[in-house]
Amino acid sequence: MKGTPPVKRALFEEDHEQFRELATEFNTREVSGKYAQWEKDHQIPREVWQSAGENGLLGLAVPEEFGGMGIDDYRFRVVLDEEFVRAGHLAVALAFHLHDDLVLPYLLAYGSDELKAKWLPRMVDGSTITSCAFTEPGAGSDLRAVRTKAVRDGEDWLLSGQKTFIGNGAFGDAAVVLARTDAESGRATESSFSLFMVERSEGYTNGNPFDKMGLRASDTAELFFDEVRVSDADRIGEVGQGLRYVKEQLPQARLAIAVAAAAIGTASFDQALEHAKNRSTFGQALTQYQNTRFELANLKTESHVTQTFVDQAVLAFNNGELDAHEAAEVKLWASESAKELSDKALQIHGGYGYIMEYPIAQSFTAARLLTIFGGTSEIMRETIGRAL
Amino acid sequence: MKGTPPVKRALFEEDHEQFRELATEFNTREVSGKYAQWEKDHQIPREVWQSAGENGLLGLAVPEEFGGMGIDDYRFRVVLDEEFVRAGHLAVALAFHLHDDLVLPYLLAYGSDELKAKWLPRMVDGSTITSCAFTEPGAGSDLRAVRTKAVRDGEDWLLSGQKTFIGNGAFGDAAVVLARTDAESGRATESSFSLFMVERSEGYTNGNPFDKMGLRASDTAELFFDEVRVSDADRIGEVGQGLRYVKEQLPQARLAIAVAAAAIGTASFDQALEHAKNRSTFGQALTQYQNTRFELANLKTESHVTQTFVDQAVLAFNNGELDAHEAAEVKLWASESAKELSDKALQIHGGYGYIMEYPIAQSFTAARLLTIFGGTSEIMRETIGRAL
Amino acid sequence: MKGTPPVKRALFEEDHEQFRELATEFNTREVSGKYAQWEKDHQIPREVWQSAGENGLLGLAVPEEFGGMGIDDYRFRVVLDEEFVRAGHLAVALAFHLHDDLVLPYLLAYGSDELKAKWLPRMVDGSTITSCAFTEPGAGSDLRAVRTKAVRDGEDWLLSGQKTFIGNGAFGDAAVVLARTDAESGRATESSFSLFMVERSEGYTNGNPFDKMGLRASDTAELFFDEVRVSDADRIGEVGQGLRYVKEQLPQARLAIAVAAAAIGTASFDQALEHAKNRSTFGQALTQYQNTRFELANLKTESHVTQTFVDQAVLAFNNGELDAHEAAEVKLWASESAKELSDKALQIHGGYGYIMEYPIAQSFTAARLLTIFGGTSEIMRETIGRAL
Amino acid sequence: MKGTPPVKRALFEEDHEQFRELATEFNTREVSGKYAQWEKDHQIPREVWQSAGENGLLGLAVPEEFGGMGIDDYRFRVVLDEEFVRAGHLAVALAFHLHDDLVLPYLLAYGSDELKAKWLPRMVDGSTITSCAFTEPGAGSDLRAVRTKAVRDGEDWLLSGQKTFIGNGAFGDAAVVLARTDAESGRATESSFSLFMVERSEGYTNGNPFDKMGLRASDTAELFFDEVRVSDADRIGEVGQGLRYVKEQLPQARLAIAVAAAAIGTASFDQALEHAKNRSTFGQALTQYQNTRFELANLKTESHVTQTFVDQAVLAFNNGELDAHEAAEVKLWASESAKELSDKALQIHGGYGYIMEYPIAQSFTAARLLTIFGGTSEIMRETIGRAL
Ligand SMILES: Cc1cc2nc3c(=O)[nH]c(=O)nc-3n(C[C@H](O)[C@H](O)[C@H](O)COP(=O)(O)OP(=O)(O)OC[C@H]3O[C@@H](n4cnc5c(N)ncnc54)[C@H](O)[C@@H]3O)c2cc1C
Ligand SMILES: Cc1cc2nc3c(=O)[nH]c(=O)nc-3n(C[C@H](O)[C@H](O)[C@H](O)COP(=O)(O)OP(=O)(O)OC[C@H]3O[C@@H](n4cnc5c(N)ncnc54)[C@H](O)[C@@H]3O)c2cc1C
Ligand SMILES: Cc1cc2nc3c(=O)[nH]c(=O)nc-3n(C[C@H](O)[C@H](O)[C@H](O)COP(=O)(O)OP(=O)(O)OC[C@H]3O[C@@H](n4cnc5c(N)ncnc54)[C@H](O)[C@@H]3O)c2cc1C
Ligand SMILES: Cc1cc2nc3c(=O)[nH]c(=O)nc-3n(C[C@H](O)[C@H](O)[C@H](O)COP(=O)(O)OP(=O)(O)OC[C@H]3O[C@@H](n4cnc5c(N)ncnc54)[C@H](O)[C@@H]3O)c2cc1C
Missing domain, CATH: 1.20.140.10 (Butyryl-CoA Dehydrogenase, subunit A, domain 3)
Incomplete structure (x- = not known):
């Protein structure tokens, strides 16, 4: 019988503590002393993402074949979060969380190999900053009310609609977007929605970062999609399974x-x-x-x-x-x-x-x-x- | 890596669940339907203690040589407590708690073999109901203010003083008593106190059970000691170590x-x-x-x-x-x-x-x-x- | 501009303070020292009600023509409540509250002169102890679910049903009862209910006082009505207006x-x-x-x-x-x-x-x-x- | 007997409601639509103070002889506060609060006529923005730890020290300063402190406005006094009575x-x-x-x-x-x-x-x-x- 003392934590092992040192160093070197300025700018500079990528702090769960380390032990993410929090660099924790916990899992679980090959390496090295764009002005708690729509157009989709409160929204490069793919029918059902990986391109614009109460260094913004062309290869999983994926x-x-x-x-x-x-x-x-x-x-x-x-x-x-x-x-x-x-x-x-x-x-x-x-x-x- | 799910408990094993059945049966057979009357009487009848003893529900940690089962896995006590609570028989949980968690550990940890041989079998079979008598009218949070004193008298000690809020106090047979053993000196120090196992005998009386808000079937009462003679063999551990034992x-x-x-x-x-x-x-x-x-x-x-x-x-x-x-x-x-x-x-x-x-x-x-x-x-x- | 300081109360005037003395004396003389026994008995003795009546502590709002003092300043009731609470005699506060705040207002507001003449003097002098009997096993928060029914029988009504949690229920003499007066029709409506003043008589029985967590000196009990004959003169206000009266x-x-x-x-x-x-x-x-x-x-x-x-x-x-x-x-x-x-x-x-x-x-x-x-x-x- | 309903407020009279309209208009005209910018600037523009002065919103309690309206009914201040709060212009409420509730009362209660004549008209017309400078890095809850000192220098005083968290500190013109006037003696006593009205002048500098969680349009800053010369005529009340005044x-x-x-x-x-x-x-x-x-x-x-x-x-x-x-x-x-x-x-x-x-x-x-x-x-x- 092996017991975990209630107050002395027994979660971590040797490896995690080594990773913690890495995270601490990253905080000290790349964030401390600069964070206050980022708060004013509502932006974490792109170099920081890249440096994080170089240090192996992004895309932890990405398999080796796609450029990652294939870490499926969630405790490494825990370590990272704890270190950003401890240092008071909470907006970095949030920004990376969106990238690693919200965007990545969809790609990993439902993405085609093509999709993975396209996106994962860029997420791991920090060259692509991603958002998870679900919420809309009229759809927060209730994602069934999402009205952004993707309409088939030959091999592609045309995406139109508005998202709000999107983290990494103003300075990010791509977003997982939840959109209705049966907009022509009336009321939405469980299978009305699909997920797409959408890259910044024509028709994809954003509002200014919101003036938030806290986490100011993280940019949160509205996204506007005006007939943005999305290749079908950037569809994540099956058509109509978006809500199910979100639940999973x-x-x-x-x-x-x-x-x-x-x-x-x-x-x-x-x-x-x-x-x-x-x-x-x-x-x-x-x-x-x-x-x-x-x-x-x-x-x-x-x-x-x-x-x-x-x-x-x-x-x-x-x-x-x-x-x-x-x-x-x-x-x-x-x-x-x-x-x-x-x-x-x-x-x-x-x-x-x-x-x-x-x-x-x-x-x-x-x-x-x-x-x-x-x-x-x-x-x-x-x-x-x-x-x- | 072995994880305990946060909401599905993984505390118990097969043995504990078997013990749980025993506890459930005991509750059904011996307590249900009778408990309301015990609440009026402010007493759990003696037969119930004995039946509990027969069923192996008392003195769990007592070693086999002293008539017990030597269970040093605390999860069995947990099972027992949970079953009394689940059934709403909380006063029984309390009464047995005093016996097994408050009295017993002192005997086991610091008692001489003679002391153990005298008391443990009687605690296991439920023939002796015990109390833990620390609190006094002037000493609750602050046990250093205890004034009950034990004074050497030949081979024995004479115990005098008053205790209050003592569970199993009105109908119990014996109590672990915290008493000053250097009453002659002035202010008490860390080493002013000792523990004794005191049997009901001349000079050992009690008040009526208090009318409590809840847990009414458990008798809580004042104890009065008027030159109660206690054999030195009933001293628990060393003279002057009482407070240390309590802390331990x-x-x-x-x-x-x-x-x-x-x-x-x-x-x-x-x-x-x-x-x-x-x-x-x-x-x-x-x-x-x-x-x-x-x-x-x-x-x-x-x-x-x-x-x-x-x-x-x-x-x-x-x-x-x-x-x-x-x-x-x-x-x-x-x-x-x-x-x-x-x-x-x-x-x-x-x-x-x-x-x-x-x-x-x-x-x-x-x-x-x-x-x-x-x-x-x-x-x-x-x-x-x-x-x- | 006249201000009431926020922490020094300015609610009371001379008269109220005089009444307070009366209330204090009553507490000291009639309740203190006896209350613990009443808790065991689940009963406030009848003499106490009568003494309260003699001292002018009951039926405060009853007009002089019906034997009362016609006090329509609620602050006198406040004084009384405060004194019972201060003394720890809370069950007396509750018992009198039921009589004066729950029963009396219905008689005063909707009772015929005949009804008033019959009941008010007896409520003022404490010879009649009253209950307010609304709640039923299946109708607590939701009084529309009341199923006790009053059925016309010549000049009288026959009352049948069960009430529960009724204060002064075991030892009281009469109760304001909320009953359906259109039991023959199906689902109840707003105008399905009427109020009656029902005296203890054949078919009117009660359960034992409940064993309550607190307020034990106040008897709370089930009431059973088995074709209890109620004179139409004991109807309070109009037929079908019961729920409205309750709301008012x-x-x-x-x-x-x-x-x-x-x-x-x-x-x-x-x-x-x-x-x-x-x-x-x-x-x-x-x-x-x-x-x-x-x-x-x-x-x-x-x-x-x-x-x-x-x-x-x-x-x-x-x-x-x-x-x-x-x-x-x-x-x-x-x-x-x-x-x-x-x-x-x-x-x-x-x-x-x-x-x-x-x-x-x-x-x-x-x-x-x-x-x-x-x-x-x-x-x-x-x-x-x-x-x- | 006159009652104020508990939920319908009865605090205000006709006059107050008229004043409320004034306040509402001021908010709409002078603040709405501009406030977000002030938050970025950490500053309420000087014109706004002046406009407030013209509209009679500053220095309410200042007697007519000193240019004010001599309003000693605090309900007018309540109205003003409520309107700023309702409109979400909380930093304006705070800024005016410091001016009217914290600075003004000292001048009114303890200031010489000369002092009043000098300061009050300027506070009423909004041309002088004032601060209340008590807190220091080492003295917040505990004002006895204040170390800023005023040392007699001929007819004047030389003021040296550091204050922090001072509202209207970065853009204000003058401050009521709590300073030790017996710095030469050792530990401070109740009568070690005095109050001065200190104008921005040589040696009086400030830090940048703090980046606060909220109320960002109000500037809160450190003040530094380096041998600032203060005329004895700007002393408020008696020497050594500072702490008493603060308490009063x-x-x-x-x-x-x-x-x-x-x-x-x-x-x-x-x-x-x-x-x-x-x-x-x-x-x-x-x-x-x-x-x-x-x-x-x-x-x-x-x-x-x-x-x-x-x-x-x-x-x-x-x-x-x-x-x-x-x-x-x-x-x-x-x-x-x-x-x-x-x-x-x-x-x-x-x-x-x-x-x-x-x-x-x-x-x-x-x-x-x-x-x-x-x-x-x-x-x-x-x-x-x-x-x-
Ligand atoms: C700083 C920030 C960053 C964000 N980042 C992202 C992001 O990166 N990507 C993204 O997609 N979204 C993001 N969001 C959106 C966020 O997930 C939503 O704000 C959240 O889900 C709530 O939705 P809502 O704001 O529309 O509130 P609503 O759904 O309008 O809810 C309003 C209130 O009503 C309550 N409520 C709603 N429904 C019920 C109900 N059935 N019963 C009882 N109460 C109910 C809610 O609990 C809440 O208190 C972000 C939001 C913020 C503020
Ligand atoms: C039903 C019942 C059964 C009991 N059974 C037993 C028993 O079997 N054996 C036994 O020995 N005792 C028993 N006790 C006694 C119980 O352990 C004590 O009541 C408890 O330790 C508190 O002591 P006290 O009542 O003297 O409170 P006090 O020590 O007088 O405390 C009164 C209040 O002051 C607070 N307080 C005290 N000191 C400080 C401090 N330094 N700082 C801040 N707050 C403080 C306390 O938290 C409490 O809120 C029983 C009590 C009850 C009610
Ligand atoms: C000691 C005692 C004395 C009493 N004396 C009297 C008396 O003299 N005369 C008399 O007529 N009655 C008396 N009552 C009854 C008392 O008024 C009821 O117990 C009370 O109104 C609640 O009804 P209930 O117990 O049926 O609870 P329920 O109505 O069953 O309610 C159970 C729970 O559900 C909640 N709930 C119910 N409906 C809703 C809803 N729509 N939305 C959300 N939550 C809901 C309730 O708030 C409660 O938490 C007494 C009760 C007690 C315990
Ligand atoms: C935005 C802002 C504006 C301000 N504006 C002004 C201004 O215009 N002028 C000015 O003079 N000051 C101003 N202040 C200062 C403010 O009044 C102080 O911050 C406040 O009095 C608390 O002092 P402190 O910050 O030094 O906390 P401390 O005194 O250090 O207190 C720290 C904590 O310890 C607690 N504590 C302290 N002593 C005890 C004790 N004896 N027992 C238990 N707990 C204790 C406190 O409650 C607090 O929780 C401002 C502050 C802020 C943040």
Whole structure:
């Protein structure tokens, strides 16, 4: 009988810790000191993606034949996320998450070899930055309301419509687009939608990056498709299976957010503890105040609890045993927990918590997205509740 | 790499499930239908203890040489607790918890062979019901304020003082008593206290069972010691080491409460779901209401989260790796969680939740004790906070 | 411009304070020291009702011509409630609440002079103890599901059916009963129900008092009507207007619970403060601990907030300006607040909070009813939400 | 007997509503459509201050002899705050708050006629923008740790030190500065500090505006004083009375934040309701979902509760009856409530809540400051707790 202590993590092995060093170095070398400027620009520079590619931080799951390392152990992604979060470089975590957790799985699972050969190497080396373009002004929680349409035109498709809130949308090169492929019939059904890998080309434009509350270095923008020509070879999987594919990939999409959320919770605690130890008021360190100590004890405990739950989910996912409902529980819990933990940790920072250069302000504003993005907490509860 | 799915439990093996059947049968045969009367009497009848003894439900950890089965896998205690909780027989869980988790570990860890030979067989067969008598009117969170004293008198000790809130206190036969053994010196120090196994005898009296909010079938009472003669052979471990022993046994004491708490959380969810499925208002089942569904989704998720954390702690404890600080986190989290979950589950029961014959009313009132008993949540936070 | 300070209450005038003294004396003389026994008996003795009648504490709003004092200033009822709560005699508050806030308003508003002449004097002098019998096993939140029926039989009605959770049900003398008066037609409509004042007589029986979590001195029981003969003169208002009457009286029903809830919140704070000042651990009073101080500060603040809101509602009600939706907000807020405040205040009591002889245990268990009884919090939210 | 209904506000009279129109027009004309740019600039343009001055929106309490309107009814300030908040122009509310609630009261209460004559007209007409400069890197909650010092130099004082988090700091013209006037003696005492009105002049510099989470149009910056020469005529009140003055003005400082907080709570509810009514998912408006309706019901209720409490405090303040402890309760409650309400209202907005152009994103990020700024919630609890 082998036990994982509840508070000492036993998730990682030697390899992961080595990869962690790589990630830490990348953060220090490529991001620290530059991130504040990226926030103003609402952009992570293209060179950074390329450098990430060179360092093997992109497209982890891409098989060797397509230029990747074929890592199917999700713990490496966990390590990466944790390091970006720890460093307060949350928008980088988000940008890479979209690329690796949202776009990549569709290509890997349903893409033809041709499609893979075309896209995967470019995603691995960071030369192509990708988006996942599902949401529309009239279709967020409810993807069946998607109205972007792809209409057959000879060997190609003509794609028209509008997407919104698309991460890597303003500066990305290509997007997985969910579009209706039976626009001529009336109300959409389960099999009305298909997925396409769409490259920036004529008719593919974008709005300015939104002015977001947090994660400002990540560009989130509207996309407009005006009869964009898409080769049928860039169709992902079968026609009419788009919604099914989206559902099948929910476990990873949700787990990935939970992983980031747990990392935010843990980082929040760490930052609050650090601040409390070093900050004095009325002649004593904040840790001398019982209330601060109790708050820190709560933070520590809840961050352990959440981490334990998420870590178990990571192992289950690795074993192919995490279904969408379970992933909904993990996403719901971890994102709500990150929101709460970062809020309490921020309070311990006093006024400093309100200034964006402090990592806790980054954590707090990032956490606020997590209960919305990738399926709101309400949608998670509905999902869990329906399966009761 | 072996993963435990986050929501499907992987704690138990074949043996535990067999033991569970035994426990279920015991509940059905010996408790169900009688429990309400025990609540009025504030007493679990002696025969029930004996029957439990016969069925191998008491003194699990007692080595074979002292009449037990030498089970050092804590998961069997978990099974037992869960079954009492599931059936709504929480006071039995509490009574046996005191016997097996609070009294027994002291005898096993520090008792002489003579002491073990005298007490353990009687604890295993249920003929002797034991209490753990630490708390006093002036000493709850702060055991250093204990004033009950044991004074040397030849080969024996004379024990005098008052204890309060002692479970199995009114109908028990013997108690582990924490007493000062250097009463003559002034302020108590770390080494002022010792533990004794004290049998009901002259000078050992008790008050009436308290009228408690819940767990009414368990008798909780004051104990009065008026020069009770205790043989030195009934001293547990060394003189002056009482407080140290208490600290050393904190992991099990805390974990045990967390285990019961997690079981209460899970049972609360189960009961709420059951009720919601079967109860209709305005022509539809409660599960048809989105709010009810969302509440149930929250309950389900949080009960999984808490169970996962506690299960990991059980495995750690089995491996000898759960220290007192970690156990404090587990106790804090699980007891607060039980309080919240049982409260929300009760609400779903409407008026029925307020009637003690419903298991949820039992769960709710039991849960309210768990953040107080065995170290309050504040003491847990202080413990965790001091170690930051 | 005249302002009511937010934290110093300005609700009461001279008269009310005089009435308060009367109420305090009544509590001291008639209830204290006896209440614990009533809890065991699940009964407030009949003499107590009569003494209350003699002291002018019952039927406050009954006009002088029917033996009352015609007090239409609700603040006198507030005073009475507050005094019972403060003393920890919550079941008396509940019993009188049913009599004065739930039964009386129907008689006053819709009763014929004959009906008033028959019932009001007996309610004022305490010789008749009344119940409000609406809820049924299959009809709680949803009164349209009531199946108790009254069938015309000459000049009389024959009443048959079952009610449950009826306060003063086991030892009361008469009940306002909501019954269907068009049982012969199929599905009930808004005008299917009527109200009757039903006296204990042949065919009118009751179950044993329920074993409740709290408020044990108040008897809550099932009522069974087996062709109980009710004179048409005991019909309250018009046939078919029962549901309308119930709706019209919602403001008072809800406000009354909010008043008790606010009193419980305030009393909880007072009791916690008192306990914290007098209890020491580790050599200092609990008020020396920052966490305890912060908790007390929260309790104090929230109890002021809630009291302010409820007091404003009382004034609005006095002015005839509190509608059912507003009353729903007041009931929702105050009852949830009482639940939370009494829970936190209990925690400050440590183990003592779990023992029913402590007022805080009474407050806590009483508060748990308030979010259920008289319309659950969910029904309040639905009411408010529908009116958005 | 005159009652204020709990949910229909009765705070305002005719005059206030007229003033409200003025405020609304000002918002529409001078702020709307320009605010997003000010956020980028971290600056409210000087013309806006002047226009506000012309419209009588600045220096409300300034007596007529000094160019003002001598409004001592605080409800006019309430109106103004509410209008800025409703429009989502929260940084303007903050900027004017600093000017009118934090700087002005010191001048009015303790300033010599000469001082008043010099400063008040310029504050009323908006030609001088003022700051309140108390906080330092080492002195936030604990003002006794202030190290900025003013040293006598002939008729003048030489001011040296560093302030931080100073609102209107980068673009303001003058600041009330709290400085030690007995720097030569060792540890500071209650009478070590004095207040000065310090104009921008040689040695008075500032840092760049901080990149704040919210309220970005308001510039918050560090101030550096390097032997800034301050005429003794610009001393406010007596030497050594600085801390006493600060304490005396706490009621207004705290109340003002509570007023803004209540307005944020109310606006959050309004915005969420508006959004929920107009947004559809899965073919129905969000208000059709029970969970959304319940959340809105909670928001509505709590916003009423908080507003009622704050309104009572405003009346008490107008009557000179709001002391610093009571104001602490009001500030604590209202700011925590704003945080919670804006968070829940944001969630109802889905992804839109995360985009700064939506008023709810402005409310949420502004609310996060309110439990920190002007005395943290912890300091409020300490204040209340100490006075128990
Ligand atoms: C910064 C940011 C980045 C994003 N990145 C991407 C991206 O890269 N790609 C992409 O495709 N999308 C992206 N999104 C979109 C995101 O996934 C959606 O915002 C999210 O799914 C919610 O959709 P919505 O905003 O339309 O909210 P809505 O669906 O309009 O929901 C509004 C509110 O109603 C609630 N609600 C909806 N339906 C129900 C129901 N049935 N019952 C109860 N409550 C309900 C929701 O929980 C929410 O509280 C991003 C969003 C943001 C803000
Ligand atoms: C039903 C029941 C059964 C029990 N069974 C047993 C038993 O079998 N054997 C036994 O020995 N004991 C038993 N107890 C006692 C129980 O363990 C104690 O009640 C508990 O440890 C708390 O002690 P106290 O009641 O004296 O509270 P106190 O120590 O007086 O604490 C009062 C409050 O102050 C808080 N507090 C105390 N110190 C601090 C601090 N330093 N900082 C901040 N807050 C503080 C506490 O958290 C609590 O909220 C039982 C109690 C109950 C109610
Ligand atoms: C101690 C006690 C004393 C009482 N005294 C009296 C009395 O004197 N006279 C009397 O007539 N009654 C009395 N009652 C009954 C009380 O008013 C009801 O219990 C209460 O109205 C709730 O009804 P229910 O118990 O049938 O719950 P249900 O109506 O079955 O509700 C169960 C749960 O479902 C929720 N729910 C129901 N409908 C909805 C919906 N549409 N949307 C979302 N959630 C929903 C409820 O909020 C609750 O959480 C008493 C009850 C108790 C416990
Ligand atoms: C955007 C912004 C605008 C501001 N504008 C101004 C302005 O115009 N003028 C000005 O003078 N100031 C201004 N401030 C400063 C503000 O008032 C302070 O930030 C605030 O008083 C808290 O001080 P601090 O940041 O130093 O936190 P600290 O005092 O360091 O507190 C850190 C944490 O410790 C807690 N803590 C501190 N002491 C105790 C204790 N005894 N017990 C328990 N917990 C404790 C606090 O509650 C907080 O959670 C502004 C701040 C911000 C962020």
